[in-house]
Amino acid sequence: MSALCAPAPVGVYDSGLGGLSVLPAIRRLMPGQDLVYVADSGHLPYGEKPAQAVVERARRIAEYFMGQGARAVAVACNTATAAAIGELRRLHPHCAFVGIEPAVKPAARLTRSGVIGVLATSGTLLSGKFRELVAREAPAAEVLVRPCPGWVELVERGAGIDEAMPAVAAPVSDLLARGADVLVLGCTHFPFLLPAIRRCVGNDFPVLETSVPFAQELRRQLLARGAPAGGQAGVAGSLRILTSGAPADLAPRVAMLLGEAHAVGRLPERYC
Known part of the structure; x- marks a missing residue:
């Protein structure tokens, strides 16, 4: 051609x-x-x-x-x-x-505890567009948000799972401790950290990307x-x-x- x-x-x-x-x-x-x-x-x-x-x-x-x-x-x-x-x-x-946009809508359908955890950058979590998404798609759920400074840089430099674990474990563990039974990855970098996230939550825990x-x-x-x-x-x-x-x-x-x-x-x- x-x-x-x-x-x-x-x-x-x-x-x-x-x-x-x-x-x-x-x-x-x-x-x-x-x-x-x-x-x-x-x-x-x-x-x-x-x-x-x-x-x-x-x-x-x-x-x-x-x-x-x-x-x-x-x-x-x-x-x-x-x-x-x-x-x-x-x-x-x-x-x-x-x-x-983050997978808040399917997370609202999946949650049994009524608590959804969203992992994203500050720019996403502080935006009016994200607030509108939560109000529209998960009005009955408690949506917990955790900014994840340093996660993008881990992916950009090709960090392995052991290097990534300290930065990944704290926000993930916090959301689990607060009752989240589904996690939403609100940044396209974050699926590349899924092996480290899975080490925290196991293979059967719902972790959503879009x-x-x-x-x-x-x-x-x-x-x-x-x-x-x-x-x-x-x-x-x-x-x-x-x-x-x-x-x-x-x-x-x-x-x-x-x-x-x-x-x-x-x-x-x-x-x-």
């Missing part, structure tokens, strides 16, 4: 490598779709930054995706979704912007706009990975997190 006939890509972005946790679900559901992933590692972490700073980064990255002809952008970052999704949709109404419904919503929005969701039938879609940080630093961690090697390029300087 010539470049002139190539299908428009779908953009995916996160503050860093956390959004890689949603890529397997997107690729399973839309195996022929070309994807461009941007890790905004030069501005990591988002969770402790002022909302306006996150919005400014969202605008800049969206401009890059628009220049690539993206027909949809998956904002695979809870903090960026909470701060910027409305602004992105206003600025680029022709493009489908799909945000991600990669599958996120991918399903992305596909639904593409179809609703009349776009073929999935790319060219029978042809595997490409995956291009870029960063506003140092590509050489990210490449080995991308390989570790995705289980396959990928070249990592530098985001053009004007978008960094």
Whole structure:
């Protein structure tokens, strides 16, 4: 297929490598779709930054995706979704912007104790969007929240389970002690810490993340706009990975997190 006939890509972005946790679900559901992933590692972490700073980064990255002809952008970052999704949709109404939010709704259905524990960044937990989500989807539940400083950095540097355990154990144990019988991972980095979380809660305790419904919503929005969701039938879609940080630093961690090697390029300087 010539470049002139190539299908428009779908953009995916996160503050860093956390959004890689949603890529397997997107690729399973839309195996022929070309994807461009941007890790905004030069501005990591988002969770402790002022909302306006996150919005400014969202605008800049969206401009890059628009220049690539993206027909949809998956904002695979809870903090960026909470701060910027409305602004992105206003600025680029022709493009489908799909945000991600913590799995409070399914948690409210699962809980027997009536207590839900949410692990996330401060940027997500302090947002009006998160408060609205809790009020709408879990009005009868007690929703306990724990910011998790340092968790994003653990994933970004490729920490092993033993290194991660001290930082992971305290907030998880606190939520369990306060009666939570289901945990919600409110950051796309956090599924990569699931082995450490499982060491605290066991294999049968419900720990929810939202990669599958996120991918399903992305596909639904593409179809609703009349776009073929999935790319060219029978042809595997490409995956291009870029960063506003140092590509050489990210490449080995991308390989570790995705289980396959990928070249990592530098985001053009004007978008960094």
